[in-house]
Amino acid sequence: PRGARLALARTDGAVEVYNFAANYFQEKVIPGHEARSVESLCWAAGDRLFGAGLGGDITEYDLSRLSAARGVDGGGGPIWSMAANGTGTQLAIGCEDGSVKIFQVVPGGIQFERNLDRRKGRVLCLSWHPSDTHIVAGSIDFFRVIDVTSGQTVQRIMVNHHVEKAKRECVVWAIALLSSGTVVSADSFGRVQFWDWEQGTLAESHTVSTSAALSLAVSEKEDSIIVGTSTGSTYQLQLLPVKLGGLEKRWVRTKPFQFHSHDVRAVAHSPTALISGGLDAQLVIRPLMEKIQKKGYDAVLRKFTFPHRRLVSCARKARLLLFQFSQYLELWRLGSTEETGKDGEVLPLCRMPEHLVQLKSKGPEHIYCSCVSPCGTWVGYSTASRFHLYRVRCDGDGVSLRKV
């Protein structure tokens, strides 16, 4: 979320961009691709959006043409994490093989710059220090701090201490490096821990959940953290003064929110709101009341449950509905009733709605848009590169499709 835009990636590889200035409108949708999954997204060098996934490629998205523009092979197997530095000039990726690689963002693409110290264990999360001097990389059971200039690991901290079942591995799902030198880690034991990386000591530990803490985001002022857990709840931690007017400050778990029914995979912290998304396919923006001066449209909790684009098209005359899914289309005939009634009443159907046909798209690309003609004889859809048109013929119960 650089400026007023939020990019989010779905598990099918689709990337959506929301514009906060325009009433949180879903501005752009880049359709997914079968071979492409997006684990990590980041904005760099102004308004350029990069995504990296388990396919091992770093992809830059062309936001004007709504397509993936250029792909560069990461060269380290599946990419689990990616982070851009403070100035947006460099990208760091964490790979399956335990390497952290730095890419230079150049006009028209990215360029491999160097490999940092490689250790065993996949790198699940990455975070740059705001001054771009260090990178912290979390993996299973430990995280390490890497000096960017020398490329050496300067600190390696085990996180699986003080847990009752020491045999279970402790996955560091999310990590953040604050400007004060504090490392915040969220792990699979549901703990959010604050470490002093120079000393390698644990400063504070908050068990926010009995299940895993999956995601973490820090506000720009570094006084608030949002944590998403696998139970679907998100927690806010705040840096608060211990005594009024005193200098000593402490992180305090303050508010729990339960907006999701499943894992919260991604969280973001905007200056006035907490943003979370998870496996229940919902994006929730929870405004922070104390940061908003006046009551208005911004002060409303919003859940993106309703699609912003047309996914259903209707053939009025033929009483047909066309539903668009990511890889197929479904054509339904509406049921009908003989009775009349007022608004809101449920009328008994004399004919049940009928599923006429399911049309699978060909190729790895996902369907971008679709339409059915009013007479119900033409069905068209398009992917990022192709356009398909079909003729539908209904004779009695049988339905036949013919590609035009």
Next chain:
Amino acid sequence: MVSPGALRVVRCGGSALRGARAVFSADSKQVGRGYLLCASGDFVKVYSVSTEETLRLMGGHADLVTGIQLNPHNHMQLYSSSLDGTIKLWDFMDGIPIKTFTVGSKLLALYTLASAEDSVFVVIPKKGERDTFQLVSVKLTKGAGQDLEAKELSVVLDGVGASMKHIAFGREGAYVVSVKDVTLQVYFFKRTLLNRFSLSTMKTKGGDNRFSCVVCHPTEDCIATGHADGKIRLWRNFHHRKEYTYSTLHWHHDIVMDLAFSMEGTRLLSGGVESVLVQWHNESSCQKDFLPRLGSPIESISMSSDGVLCCTLHTDNRITIINSNLRFSRSIQGLIKSRDVKTGLVVDPRTKALVLNGEPGHLQFYSLQSDQQLFSLDIVQRQYIHQAGLKQSDLVKVAFSAQGTWLATVEESEEVTDPELQLKLWFYNEETQSFQLNTRINTPHDNHITDMCFRDMDELGDDSLILVTTGRDCVFKVWVMVEDTDPEAQQSVSWSCDFVGSYHNYQATNCCFSEDGSLLAISFEETVTVWDSLTWDLKCTFCHPPGNIRNICFGRLTCSKYLIGATDYGFLCCWNLLTCALEWSAHLNVVVLQPDPLSEHIAAVSWLSKESSLFVFKPNEPRPIYIQRNLCKEKILLAAFVPRDEPEMISSEKYLWLRKSQLFFLTDTQELMTLSRKSLEERLTPSSKQLAVEESLPVTPFSLLLGKHRHQQAQEDIDLGKPVVHNKQEQASPAVKELLHTPAHVLPSASFLCTIFINSLLISKENKSAEEVADEVEMESEKAEDDSDEEDVTAMEQEDTSHMELLGDVTCKLSKSQEKELRKIRKTDYSWISAF
């Protein structure tokens, strides 16, 4: 003020401890030096932390004590506030009031601050507005004299809650927090800034945001609040009007009654109706410890100043002291407050303890002398589940046999239409010193059991033991013991039904045996029936329409030919059993009718226009011996005569009825009261002083030696069969003890002490002779009153005096003479009845 010698009503137990949080004295870590101070009714009670004993009772307030706080500048002093509008400063080590400050309006809560030099904070009702309260600071003027006026009030906060749990002072007194309904107010003293935060009043998802209590973190700026739906909120950053924040802890399913922070603030304790104490670590909802099964809902929690102990006050007036590692340490329990005293007040003949409902399903044995619960007998033997609307079994009736060897209990479930009844008979096991279940009878009656009594036959042995129960199913049943023929049975006897009687299909309401056990009176709605207990024949009936019979009882001793009954319509009737006619009747709305088991007196308590009055009378004369109007404001529900250990010396004829036994009342607020002639100080000081001496005594080898020696001596006494000497020594022991425990440097010269010491060892003659005299006076008066058996009594009196000379033992002889007397009268009774 009551003139000396007049009777005064004394509260002696069961006062609600709920006025204020308990306070630990500052030095509770030293073993044997720790005190626990607790507001109890109009008094402040001082308990010893290590021995659970009530050390002293500090009385002086004229109304409920609402707040107690240690003086922050002198930890040996205590401030207490009361509804009577005064703040008192006490020296609780000696139990003496130092100063009394009169504020003038009702004080509802009291707070002290170390930083406030000479002022305390109290909550008072706002003038001119009902149900609005304000927190004011009161400047306690320094002046000579005991009674001072404190008129310098300055309002700190308006619109606060009336309970002391609704206000808390923050770290070092920097701010004060008040909660009311759904608003939280924080006032910063230095910055004179008032912040107000509101929660939503909406009760969504079963949530209820109303505040129930508030406490402040001792070292950090953090406020913990308890809520009506069981949530605990921890507020921080509350100096910002906008950017305040809170986190929530939730375990309780119902209202959080109280919270307490540990001294370092790392632990937070919370308690509620679940009777579970929850300890939260580091304000995290994942780390918590529990101390379950505390017996009854927690009302308030307080921590000692060093953090070693904490104590919880419960709704049933129990105090539990808990270690810092959340282990149950000990409990102080006086009269346990039960939801409803259905059993009535019964005296256990064995221990002379009052027996009544205790915890749900339990029977409590309450010792009147020590104001402690002796033990609690689980009757229902089922887990009590705290949940609104759940029907549970509870104990409704209890009866002891004359010697206390048998105990009968009735329990029923709360359902009105189909009560699940159980009659249980318990036998007292000498070896285990407790009651054992002997017989359990399911559904003894088809409907609620209204009354139950044993036939009191001291000398006829167990064979004559009969239990009578009356039920709303219009019958009464007679239960007898039968030998068990089954060789496999564990016990030799069990109980079974012997006779079922009814009268015109009326509901049986009360039953009562005559003193000799030959007659049984049972009231059936409007009618009293009298049955022969040998043949179970209906002898005669009495009726005083209109109105159902509420209470019946037989006269005792010389008046055993009379039967007393009280009706719903406010009549007290006395029937003569010989003539079968109404002897006299009086218009009196009698609530309680209680005969004294040791004399012929009967106490009746009436309830008229919001005051209870006491009438004591003898059945043979319609004029009461003693009337006390306006006994107390509360309605008296139950009364009981408890036999005294030693007859009290009473010179005045008017109070003769108090000689052998003491009358106790239980009001509807479950406060136990008694009538006493002594003034309060007189009644309390000797025991408390003695205790204090014992308390402060460290265990030295010398004291151990002395104790052993004394113990040996006592044993020797028993071996020699000289209880008299033993008694005397017991009495003298305080003097000796005092002598031995006083530090040597403050003792007077040995020559002075010698006489006291020797005197104390001597068996005092004067005392006894005085008692003798009193006794003779008593005898004479009895003679004068006695009109029917004059000859018998005089003969007996002679016998008595001869006994007296022979034995020289007062107490022993008295009981013997009583027994003789009883026997005599019983014999005469028989003759009357056979004639009749």
